[in-house]
Amino acid sequence: MPPPPPAAPTPEPHPHLRPVPPVTPPLPGARLSARGLVKRFGPTTALAGVDLDVLPGESVAVMGPSGSGKSTLLHCLAGILVPDSGAVTLSGRGLHDLDERERSLVRRRQYGFVFQFGQLLAELPAVENVALAPMLLGTSRKEATELAARWLASLGLAGMEDRRPGELSGGQAQRVAVARALITGPEVVFADEPTGALDQATGTDVMRILTETTRLAGASLVVVTHDAGVAAWCDRRVEVRDGRVVADVRQQAAR
């Protein structure tokens, strides 16, 4: 049995993650790996044996038509769903046998999320929406708020700290979501149709900010989308159909 691959350096490795010997070793140096992922919902097979590797700092677009299994893949990679078989490793350590509380901790510490809409809490002003993420990790409110204000300013939202999500445009709200996803210094950011609720120009703006900021932060990015224009912003395009990866193409990402 091959030894587990060396873990990529992480600022704070999760104490509960245990090394897992996968059937096929992940790509050396991969930050996030999936091997033989199978997930069924009743009689429907959503994932039928998916292998995927994501390198540090790499951006990957997962594309496919509705019902192809791309969202299920994202949820398995993020530890939201537990696959029926197969394994997901983050920095060489397995997620598959963690309980829900431990996986929640991994999502909080090592992952960031950008959803289509609705992830910002309507009652909180923008700065507190962003500050909430580090506060959940134990950072003091004062420190978290200062950090959040800096993130908002760096994303062009200076002066909008006290606006609530309902008072922001769709693009501005998604920038706040990007800040919230990245403020904790995650290893991987997952984005599920991040521009689905935006017009094309605003969507382009959000993708530029998402890919640039993630790259600068040294995080990997996994974007689930059905939009080729969105996928063009990523280093790789993975196509999923009927629960299988049918194409994995490296490309020159738009800048």
Add this chain to the structure above:
Amino acid sequence: MRAVLALAPGLRRAGGRDSVLTTSLAVTAFAVMTALTLSVVGGLLGFLGRAAEPVGAFQEENAEFYVVLAWTALVLLVVPLLTLGGSAARLGVARRDARLATLRLLGVTPREVVALTVVETAWQGLLGAVAGVAGYVVLLPVWTRVPFQGSTFTTAELWVGWPALLVACVAVPLLAVVSGVVSLRRVVVSPLGVARRQTPPGMRAVRVVLAVVAMGAFMVITSFLGAFGAAAMAFGIGSLALGFGALNLIGPWVLGLLGRWRAHRARTPAQLLAARRLVDDPKATWRVVGGLGLAGFVAGTLAVLPMIASTTARDADAAERAATATLNGDLMRGGLLTLGIAFLVAAAAAGIVQAASVLDRRRELALQVLAGTPVAMLDEVRRREVLVPMLTVAVGSAAVGVVMLSPVLGFAGVQDPGGLLLLVGCLTAGCLLVLGATEVSRPLLRSVLAQTQVRPD
């Protein structure tokens, strides 16, 4: 119009399991409201009947006073009972608003949107009213075990009559419809306003001025009660209602202030989120804890009863002492009964509103958990949302109750340790009851998260 109304059953079914749960909660709330209202009205009719045909010297001498007390209990309970009905009508309103707003954007007219709401809420109100009538009948034997004026009531004395039951079956659906239509105003005015939530306008400080004026009027009126006799007593009950109106006016405003203060001082995510929710919609929180505020007010006035008992028993012969003992026992019993019903109503409202909140926020909650927010923190937010305002309102209202009745009874009432102990005991029991009721939404939260974990959209 007919084509749109034909959509009503389909829209209801489209809600799926949530719709069944929301409907069940609403019907339960209407049923509790109807059963307790009929019980309180039955009590009033019982005392009116005894006043018309008194048996014995005691009833003859005190009949009018008992009628006034029964009216007072009705005034005390009518606001929380109506609030419970209003909360029931608002159940799931966010989800229904979104559906109806979409229909508005598709070209359905405001009249048709209102008609859909009328259909949806009216039958819930009717079901609740019928269940409530049944509940009233079941409760009748319980009330006949409580002694007043030296003897227990008979079922016939507490029976409100068939016409009153029919009135309940019409009035409750009507209340449901009015509350539902009022809560729909923003959909009709601006369908986009539902999708794009904005900062609500702050409440004006004029509420405080109005509340202070109302409380002052009550205190002045009650201090002259003795001079004007029975007419002034009726006027006093009216001013008691004025006092409650003042509480309801000032309550949301005070909660908004409390929320701002708590948000400023919050250190943990749960503290921050609970405080911001309070700032966001203090009226909604008041609908949860307002009933308890009223219960606190009752407890505040109740605290002085032992003082009455101890002072009136001095320098009296045996017959007088017996009469006084009966009267004081009835006062205490009636007060406790009113307080108990008010706490029950408050607990029902708190449990129902919290459950509705979990259902209305299901998408937001699911996305928070997907992003790693611990479920335990959401539980803490849920508890804090009720606990902090509840403690403030219960204690604050009790203090207001004592202060407002001070012209009649004096501050000496609260110096009696028995009264104070009773006050603290009632408040503690009430708070525990309300907290227990909110825990009903704990398994609901987990169930909602389990259902929506995969596809929160």
